[in-house]
Structure formats: C-alpha cells, structure tokens
Amino acid sequence: MSTYTEDQRKVTTHRLIEMKQRGEKIAMLTAYDFSMAKLIDEAGMDVILVGDSASNVMAGNMTTLPMTLDQMIYHAKSVVKGVKRALVVVDLPFGTYQGNSMEALSSAVRMMKESHAEAVKMEGGSEIRESIERVLSAGIPVMGHLGLTPQSINKFGTYAVRAKEEAEAQKLISDAKMLEEIGCFAVVLEKIPAKLAAEVASQISIPVIGIGAGGGADGQVLVMHDMLGINKGFSPRFLRRYADLASVINEAVGSYIEDVKTGDFPNEKEQY
Template sequence: MSVNKEIKRVTTHIIQEMKNRGEKISMLTAYDYSMAAIVDGAGIDVILVGDSASNVMAGHETTLPITLDQMIYHASSVVRAASRALVVVDLPFGSYQGNSKEALSSAIRIMKESGAHAVKLEGGVEISESISRILTAGIPVCGHLGLTPQSIYKFGTYSVRAKQEAEAQKLKDDAQKLQDLGCFAVVLEKIPAALAAEVSANLHIPTIGIGAGPHCDGQVLVVHDMLGINKEFKPRFLRQYANLHEVMSDAITHYVNDVKNKDFPNEKEQY
C-alpha cells in the first residue's frame, strides 16, 4: 500500500486507525536532523529515537550508557526535521525502572525539552506503576516486550526470547497488561513469529515487530542497519536496502586522492 500523502501529521490515533483497517505501520530509527529529514521525507509513519543511539552514534557495546540528557539532545534534533512522522523517544536505562516519580519526571523532560510526541519503555508488569503515572500526565506510551536490550546483562545473550512456554505466557500476559494500562502500541523484539502473530491478533492496539515475523501490525529497523552503514551487524531479521558503507567509503577515498593529487579544488571550485 502506498504512503498516504493526505496525512499532515501521524498521531497515535492514526496509528490505531491503520491497525483497524489492516494497513501496515512503517517505523525506522533516527538520531540526528539530517537523517531524520530524509526518513521523514520518504514517508515513514513513525520515527523512533532509540536508545540504540548508544551503539550507533556513540559506539558503546550496549544501550545502557546513554543518558536522559543525551536522549533529549538526539530527540530534539529529530523533532526539528520531522514534519509528518510520529516521533517516539526511548526512556533510557535508569530513568524509569523502580521509581514511578522519576519515570514521570524523565518523560516530562523528554516531551517538554525535545517536542517529541510519545515515549517508549521496556518491560511489562514490573514497570506498570511507571507507565500508569506517565499516562496520567497525558503522555502517550509505547511498550516494548521480548528482547529488551536494557536487560541484556540479565539475559546474558541477544538470542530469541519467549521460545519456552512459561516465558511466552508471561509475554502474552504483559502485552495484555500494557494494553489495559493504556499504551498506544507495543514493540515486539526477536520473538517467534507464531507468538507475535498470536499477540497481534489478541490485542486491539498495534504491535510493531523487529525480528518478530510478518504478522505484526508494523515493522521497525535501525536505519543505519537497513542502509548498510553498519557492516558488522547482520542478523537474520535484517533486510539491507542499500550498501552506504561502500558508497561512502568510495566517495571519501576519491576525495582524499583528489586532494593529494592537487585535483581538488579545480579552477571552477575557487573564487
């Protein structure tokens, strides 16, 4: 289905309408103004300012080190570029777990200082108090279940989650809980496709999958991965739509050679 050009601004209400009529929801990450302008201009429905910025932009091994101030910086940059997409921002590790007052404070700072439209939190029933408090302030919340990268040291691996019956049942219960609390959507990361299909069918709110098969109501990828800027990260669920690493490397090598050979700048490129 082609992008609906009539929509001036995608909202949580429009995301729900898309699920209701069976239109898939497109979501990509962005962390800076220039990339967000390209992503938004191409017709994406939702831009996720992910805490994956910790890996992609800052070179950390995990998402844990990124701070609330840094997330606000990235989100502000993206919001300035996004004229159509719904902008969702991750609450970073340590800014909401175990303290619902701090969770509300963190969410309010993101909304006020960045101008974003919603926040995303990882976890289920364990963080229900934080989600409730944020929602009470009128801030839309997107859930995140399955592989939750902020809990990587608890899991000890980035492998597929919820393959065992007990964990699958907990995920289904958590998804229902997130819906009951009032979340407008839930991301399902790296879980069996059949489980994601069941959860998506049972919820009336949209599910957004990453490594969760084709039956979610939408899909999300990290933009640097799908554009082939990162060449190391190649999980099964990733479809690479370009090889920008090679294109950019070739261009920069060409530039270096032109400078060394005194070919740049030429007579037309000076005043």
C-alpha cells in the first residue's frame, strides 16, 4: 500500500489546481493496462497518463509516432477500468490533431466517448493553438506539453535538453502562458533547464508537471517501465529507478523453467 493515502477523494482537474495553490506536489505516472493501472491507483497516484510511450515500452517501436488513435483508445479503456481515484489523462497520438482543428476535435471526442478517460494531452504551443481551442470548446480538458515533444523528434533530430537558448526559452514561457490563457488545466514540461521550469511554474496558475525539468515544477511524471526497472536500456539523468523488476522477473521465470524441466512443478499439492 502507499505511504501516502491521506486523501482518497477522486482527483479532478480542479483539484490539481487546488493542490498547486496549497503547495502540494502532484505525482503522475504512466500506465497502459488494467492490472498495472489498478496497482498504481491503489498506491495513491494523483494522475495516471496513458502515454503514447506505449509505442516504445509496449510495442517496441523506436519513437512514439507509430501509435494510432485506435491503439491509444484500447490502452486507455483498459486503464480506466482499473482506476478509482486518479485522474486519467490520455495522449492524443501523432497525426490526430496537428494542422487540422476539426480532426483534433473528432479525435478527442472519440477518445473521451470510447475510453471514458477524463482528459487528453496534446504536444505543442502556438503552432497547435487552434486545435487545442477546438478541443476545449467541446468541454474536453486539455493538458499541454512543451519543451522536448517526442512526437516532433524528427524535427529536433535529438532527445537533447530543449530551451537552453534564450529565444527558445522565451517562446516556451510565452506558449505556457498561452496554454493557461486559452483554458488548459495543466502543462507538462519535458527535458528543459530546471531554472526555466521553476520560472514557468511561478508565472502561471495552472500546474506544471516536470519530466527532466527539475524540482521547481508543481509535480513530476515518469514512465512506469523506466522507474520500475523493467526497461533497463534507458538511463537519462532525470530517471530514478525505484525497483529492479527486470531482474526479479528474470529470476522468477528462470525458476519456473527449472521447476518445469526437473518435474518439481506441479507437485502433489498443486494438482487435482
């Protein structure tokens, strides 16, 4: 069980803003299936993100770009069934909202109706303002995402830290203020200087969730497979591993194989 179970009320977008106002940090983690979502929710997680990182950790792709809307809806439906307390946010995948606000609305409506998720996340700032506004106009909560935006990896050409130069930093601040102004309930800042993230968090009233953005953000998010040590091939500076499940699973499976091969499993008590 979680060491933090003080408040078991359902988390909403409004409650996240209240948490920021009283200085309570927001914990956010990804999940992609019913079983893990249930465990994460029972531990006391505030926000569960059904990330398009499923493309990497579930499907084995190099980038997030191959994920389809149908695939994201499948993962989101599975997660929602396991969650009682956390706010469930789902990534709209690449190609379902950029450049066409009506397609963005259609994608978001499908996600909400078919998965029963509670919000969507969209990557980008002023470039996708029209799409975000169109989604918001339908009453669908939107979480923004600035800094390193993985759906634009082919544009960047690298996963290096973003907004280190003054011009890009100023655009990020401007975009964060714009996201707040048009009605987003929160924004993720990924892989940017800690000082910049803290500055953004101090200048806008909506929660800032960081990943590789330092401790000045209002909350933190990690990919579940990374922090549990299931995915051991990814070790950026910002990642803290809280378990080594890859080794635990490998040892358990190895023991099962040995027991089957030697005839030890099943024993007399394990059969009818």
